[in-house]
Amino acid sequence: MNHTFFALVAVLLLSSCAGSNTAKSPVTSLPTTSGHGEIKLIWNRNVGTYTGFLHPARDGSTICAVNRSGTFFLLREDDGGDALSSFRMETADTITAATSCGDGVVTAATDDGTLLVYDYDGSELWRKELNTRLIASPLVSDGSVFMLGQDGRISAYSARHGDLLWRYVLPLRTLVRTPVDSTPTAANGLIYAGMGNGNIVALQQNNGRVEWQTKLSFARKSGTLSDILDTTTPIVREDRLCAVAYQGHIGCLHTSSGQILWRQPLSAAKRVAVDEYATRVFAVDVNGNLAAYDAKNGEVLWSQELATAKTVAFVRGAVVVGFSDGTLAALTADDGSFIGSVDLSGEVAFLQPLNAEEVLGATLSGDIFRAVVVF
Incomplete structure (x- = not known):
């Protein structure tokens, strides 16, 4: 099973990187909105060697991120500067699952299935050998750490002490096999x-x-x-x-x-985006195409054949789309017409809204960034 899993992951990762050296994304060929607007980078911070699983996270006004070698970065949300000194985890293994932060703790997971939890000052609080890999971020919420393992189990631990609080196992156990x-x-x-x-x-x-x-x-x-x-x-x-x-x-x-x-x-393979009133859903499929759906009945409201799009997030009046060639573009939420774009280094692997107008994102080259759409 492990060999099958790793082979499948390799195929999927190669396919996801295909097109990264091709021609620029076709956003500039889209109809341009008649209104005035643009997308701008507020800040961009490189944190080192990265993968598509190492998503940044947010705790209040602090952004946390981790690179493959195990260095944590705690950044100020407003300008990307250091909120606290960065620190390196005590692990000889490669970090493969994303960080999460909250309640004064940060988490990450290693390739061998070890969950690591640290205080914001760099003190290790606890670690667990999970007997399964994590290929997605844990979640820190209300004093607990929640994680979904590749074995299909959901486990909850005390964020400060590591005590197992509960575990859920599907009646028919099914592995999570894709990234x-x-x-x-x-x-x-x-x-x-x-x-x-x-x-x-x-x-x-x-x-x-x-x-x-x-x-x-x-x-x-x-x-x-x-x-x-x-x-x-x-x-x-x-x-x-x-x-x-x-x-x-x-x-x-x-x-x-x-x-x-x-x-x-x-x-x-990436999460959908939903507008603030839960009336529209936006998704990028595995072929890189973007579609907007009516959240009440699933009717396709509009679509754009973007080919190299990877991920999407919603902000007020617009959808922000990340591409494999490093393009970050804004399209109108009403009809998908082009607002503007900026260029980043490396495939945009992650986007999430920070507030009504801004997004937090990450690229495979290790850039953590904050961007805003203005009209």
């Missing part, structure tokens, strides 16, 4: 997680009891590889949860009951 963006989400007193079989599960945050479980995605073809249905990070807005699965479907559910509102065939 999808699958960090759990905390909202409404629940932990929402996308699983390795197309399921979304909602667990009570304090004890891990199942609130509901819904199969969002199912195999659309026959064959062993077609059964891989790893689901991305669920995005919660209002009373709606939206997500997408690799080789599966995109859709939205009710957060309280798990009832499916709609789903449509789509394959993606």
Whole structure:
């Protein structure tokens, strides 16, 4: 199984990097918005050797990031400068899973499946041998660390002491086998997680009891590889949860009951974006194409064949799209017309909104950046 997994990951990573040396992304050929607007970098900070799994995170006004060698960076959100001195973790192994931070602790995971937790001053609080790899960020929330392992289990630990609080195991255990963006989400007193079989599960945050479980995605073809249905990070807005699965479907559910509102065939490895009123969902598929969906019924509102797009985030009035060639572009949320773009070094591997107008992002060359869309 391990050999199959690593072979599959290698194929997916190679395919995700394809096009990084090709012609520039086709955003400049899109119709231009009639309004005035632009996207601008506020700051850009290189933190060293990086991978697509090493996403930055946010704790209040602090941005935390980690590189492959195990150096933590705690940055000021306003200008990217050092909030506190950086420090290196005591590990001889390569860091492969993203950092998360909150409640005064930062986390990361090594290639051999060790979860590391440090205080902001660089003191190690605890570490756990997990007997599974992490290929997505842990989540720090309300004094606990939540993690989804490659073995398909969700575990909750005390953030300060490392005590196991609870563990959830799917009745039919299914491995998470693809490098999808699958960090759990905390909202409404629940932990929402996308699983390795197309399921979304909602667990009570304090004890891990199942609130509901819904199969969002199912195999659309026959064959062993077609059964891989790893689901991305669920995005919660209002009373709606939206997500997408690799080789599966995109859709939205009710957060309280798990009832499916709609789903449509789509394959993606990055999380969707949802507008502030939960009326539209935006997603980039594995072929790099962007589409906007009506969050109530799944109707495609507009689409753009961008080919080399990798990830997307929503800000007020616009969607921000990251490309494999380092382009960061803003398109209007209403019709997908072109607003503007800036160039970065390296594939844009991660985007998330910071506030109504700004995004936090990262590139494979190790740049952590903050950008704003202005009209």
